[in-house]
Amino acid sequence: MSLLTIGTMAFDDIETPFGKVEKVIGGACTYISWAASYFLEDIQVVSIVGDDFPNEEIDLLKSRGVDLEGLEIVPNKKSFFWSGRYHDNMNQRDTLVTELNVLADFDPVIPESYQEAEFVMLGNLTPEIQLSVVKQLKKRPKLVAIDTMNFWMDVAWDALHETLKHVDMLIINDDEARQLSGKYSLVHAAEEIFKKGPKYLIIKKGEHGAFLFHEDKIFFAPAMPLAIVKDPTGAGDTFAGGFMGYIASQEEVSFEVLKTAIIYGSAMASYCVEEFSLDKLKNLSQYEISSRVNRFKELVHFIV
Amino acid sequence: MSLLTIGTMAFDDIETPFGKVEKVIGGACTYISWAASYFLEDIQVVSIVGDDFPNEEIDLLKSRGVDLEGLEIVPNKKSFFWSGRYHDNMNQRDTLVTELNVLADFDPVIPESYQEAEFVMLGNLTPEIQLSVVKQLKKRPKLVAIDTMNFWMDVAWDALHETLKHVDMLIINDDEARQLSGKYSLVHAAEEIFKKGPKYLIIKKGEHGAFLFHEDKIFFAPAMPLAIVKDPTGAGDTFAGGFMGYIASQEEVSFEVLKTAIIYGSAMASYCVEEFSLDKLKNLSQYEISSRVNRFKELVHFIV
Numbered sequence: 001m002s003l004l005t006i007g008t009m010a011f012d013d014i015e016t017p018f019g020k021v022e023k024v025i026g027g028a029c030t031y032i033s034w035a036a037s038y039f040l041e042d043i044q045v046v047s048i049v050g051d052d053f054p055n056e057e058i059d060l061l062k063s064r065g066v067d068l069e070g071l072e073i074v075p076n077k078k079s080f081f082w083s084g085r086y087h088d089n090m091n092q093r094d095t096l097v098t099e100l101n102v103l104a105d106f107d108p109v110i111p112e113s114y115q116e117a118e119f120v121m122l123g124n125l126t127p128e129i130q131l132s133v134v135k136q137l138k139k140r141p142k143l144v145a146i147d148t149m150n151f152w153m154d155v156a157w158d159a160l161h162e163t164l165k166h167v168d169m170l171i172i173n174d175d176e177a178r179q180l181s182g183k184y185s186l187v188h189a190a191e192e193i194f195k196k197g198p199k200y201l202i203i204k205k206g207e208h209g210a211f212l213f214h215e216d217k218i219f220f221a222p223a224m225p226l227a228i229v230k231d232p233t234g235a236g237d238t239f240a241g242g243f244m245g246y247i248a249s250q251e252e253v254s255f256e257v258l259k260t261a262i263i264y265g266s267a268m269a270s271y272c273v274e275e276f277s278l279d280k281l282k283n284l285s286q287y288e289i290s291s292r293v294n295r296f297k298e299l300v301h302f303i304v
Numbered sequence: 305m306s307l308l309t310i311g312t313m314a315f316d317d318i319e320t321p322f323g324k325v326e327k328v329i330g331g332a333c334t335y336i337s338w339a340a341s342y343f344l345e346d347i348q349v350v351s352i353v354g355d356d357f358p359n360e361e362i363d364l365l366k367s368r369g370v371d372l373e374g375l376e377i378v379p380n381k382k383s384f385f386w387s388g389r390y391h392d393n394m395n396q397r398d399t400l401v402t403e404l405n406v407l408a409d410f411d412p413v414i415p416e417s418y419q420e421a422e423f424v425m426l427g428n429l430t431p432e433i434q435l436s437v438v439k440q441l442k443k444r445p446k447l448v449a450i451d452t453m454n455f456w457m458d459v460a461w462d463a464l465h466e467t468l469k470h471v472d473m474l475i476i477n478d479d480e481a482r483q484l485s486g487k488y489s490l491v492h493a494a495e496e497i498f499k500k501g502p503k504y505l506i507i508k509k510g511e512h513g514a515f516l517f518h519e520d521k522i523f524f525a526p527a528m529p530l531a532i533v534k535d536p537t538g539a540g541d542t543f544a545g546g547f548m549g550y551i552a553s554q555e556e557v558s559f560e561v562l563k564t565a566i567i568y569g570s571a572m573a574s575y576c577v578e579e580f581s582l583d584k585l586k587n588l589s590q591y592e593i594s595s596r597v598n599r600f601k602e603l604v605h606f607i608v
Binding site: 188262290 | 515524525594597605
């Protein structure tokens with residue numbers, strides 16, 4: 001199976017109580033691809049960078065089996081840049097700088113060789129760009145998932161709603177779910193969001209875990225309680241990458257598969273935050289992944 | 305097995321977005337006893353009320369098998385009264401009125417007939433009163449659990465720490481765990497709190513579930529996602545009552561038993577908040593309890 005993923009590839013400056021790093025590799029598409037690469041080889045990237053983006057990072061992704069035909073490298077331009085500082089509790093952050101650079105002109109064209117993609121992960125971008133990707137696909141994928149954020153609810157409400165009509169799954173956090181639905185109870189929020197198009201909804205609650213809603217079914221995945229969280233940047237995208245990667249590696253898309261996929265996504269995210277940037281995510285073993293998944297199982301297992 | 309419980313029996317005025325009730329029955333000991341009464345018959349109450357406390361409420365508890373020899377009824381005095389208003393999100397509340405009344409003179413004497421108690425639940429009270437109960441017991445119970453609150457950390461730090469040396473289990477929320485330990489990570493908080501005496505720690509996170517820590521083991525119980533939460537008052541005490549009631553109904557105290565007990569406590573709490581005061585908690589069937597426990601199992605069950 002193949003996973004098409006679209007999103008940013010970027011540089012980040014990050015400051016947390018555990019340190020400060022400058023111009024490290026970031027971006028939704030980067031985290032998604034790295035996380036998914038532990039589950040399947042056929043990953044197709046649609047993104048844009050400037051010519052300042054390191055060749056060795058591109059080569060590393062290629063060595064993981066990631067297809068970068070859809071990566072546009074713009075000469076004499078700079079890559080997207082984001083700078084943020086986390087508060088002491090790591091649950092809140094301030095964006096210090098956002099430089100769109102090449103992203104300002106991002107108008108993705110899906111390569112012909114990507115047309116057979118069976119799974120699509122639309123990273124957080126303008127709803128218009130996300131919709132354009134879906135509309136360029138000549139064959140309906142098995143599952144199209146989308147990430148978005150409160151910013152697009154503020155400035156692009158209608159476009160976001162048009163896009164939501166064309167996706168199967170929405171992956172957002174609890175604040176975003178409440179803003180999008182106008183409901184405080186997440187059970188009610190899910191009911192409202194299903195009316196907008198998606199038939200699957202994942203609500204991420206950060207250190208408090210994540211819900212999966214589908215029809216009248218609910219699954220809950222806890223977050224792994226960690227002694228040290230050094231850098232939460234990319235955790236949500238890593239979750240999405242592990243989640244979609246696991247699904248794409250399976251024979252069928254069932255609720256059971258989605259449940260297990262959330263646990264794999266949570267396991268990948270729990271590793272991601274233990275180091276800055278992609279440092280941990282680039283160096284995981286299959287044993288580390290499966291042993292953390294087993295820890296998730298122990299964490300919630302009880303006998304009645 | 306028998307469960308000795310100490311705490312308030314009170315009147316509450318409660319206002320939530322779903323309505324307002326006046327002079328309804330409340331108090332930690334009331335919620336604990338009601339919740340525990342679904343699991344065992346041998347419950348011993350130590351509490352204090354004025355002569356305004358309704359006889360029919362006392363008779364109802366007796367009909368559930370609750371022993372009220374340790375309930376002091378003070379003539380010509382009023383019962384403890386609390387009044388609170390919940391914010392729209394139900395996660396925060398303002399205390400409007402606290403009238404100690406009879407509680408100001410509470411100096412509990414453990415009846416001789418309670419001396420064989422094998423399980424003890426010390427509801428939230430001054431640490432001095434909680435310690436006096438433990439010291440009056442001639443035989444060490446199998447498990448002594450204690451609830452407390454940030455107020456006692458502010459005004460009775462030393463007394464609370466002296467009391468913690470004499471208990472097996474502490475049941476608090478995440479803010480309280482952080483204040484008591486001085487650590488943000490709950491994993492680190494647990495390590496610090498174990499140094500203070502308890503060998504079991506439950507950290508409640510309200511709508512985000514609860515952790516059980518013991519040695520290097522961690523168990524996590526989610527909260528049931530509910531469409532409607534009418535009144536969170538007493539949810540923590542109901543959790544503690546269901547939890548201790550379940551444990552006291554079992555042959556042995558093992559980590560496995562404690563895990564299942566947390567799910568039973570969570571199930572009871574999830575019913576408690578669906579109606580005001582004790583309205584739901586007074587009218588549960590064993591079928592409702594076991595079916596909700598099964599929903600908890602479905603909520604977190606996955607296959608790897």
